[in-house]
Amino acid sequence: MDQIEPQRVLLAGDTHGNGKWVGTLCKLASLHGCDAVLQLGDFGYWPHTDKGLRFLDQVDWHAERYGISCFYWIDGNHENHEMLAGLEADEDGFVTIGERCRYAPRGHRWRWGRVDFGALGGAFSMDHHYRVEGVSWWPNEMPTDADVANLGDAPLDVLLCHDAPEGAPIRNFELQPRDEMLCSLVRERVLQAVKATRPELVVHGHWHRRTSSELSWPTDCDGELSWASTQVEGLAADKQGDHRAWAVLDVDPLKFIDGQAEVS
Secondary structure, eight states, rough: OOOOOOOOEEEEOOOOTOOOHHHHHHHHHHTOOOSEEEEEEEOOOOOTSSHHHHEEEEEHHHHHHHHOEEEEEESSSOOOOHHHTTTTOOSSSSSEETTTTEEETOOOEEEEETEEEOOOEEOOOOOOOSSTTTTTBBBSOOOOOHHHHHHHHOOOOEEESSSSOSSSSEEEOOOOOHHHHHHHHHHHHHHHHHHOOOOOOEOOOOSSOOEEEEEEEEEEEEEEEEEEEEEEEEETTTTTGGGGGEEEEEETTEEEHHHHHOOO
């Protein structure tokens, strides 16, 4: 199916290979007049397993069933990063996974209408102690300085991340010192990307909770101190399975609409 340029998209938090929840998201997208879904990582890309392959088939099936042109996603920490690294991007920078399923690699930029989007997936797995390398965990899960550099510093309107930038509200966990350091390192890299691209809107998943905040930082403009800011929206996950895990984005003009507002 030819890809269309979406005018309205459903933003979705972590799906974790949950085909039933993907069906709900596609149905919600159709109900709210969305052309496509943009998913924010921990999508569930595990094609090394039978369950993972079935999930990819389910994504295509649900998208076709509800008339969704494409289910776009960025990577989270819980993907098979070794297999992702071996995929080749199409001419437009996306990676085709299925008939209606496409992956936006780290550092990818694209434009819909007059709105510039960028992707910076990946995060640190706080539960890595319980996972098996090469089976349920991969060491290249974290975004790198090279990924941030690849995103560049040209302005963006929307930055899609899996993790939150440093300074945005997250859930509090007691972590071992090394894990705390790596978690903070990722969030600092996301913040670097935010400061470099100065988006109007940042949307992320990862923390399994709905958050909304404004992030501000000082900038030096021709020797004069000023302030820059961005709206940061965190979405919950399939584990919550309600309006906290999705939102609607009108593309042009750009407008973020909370899932609760759409429900009510």
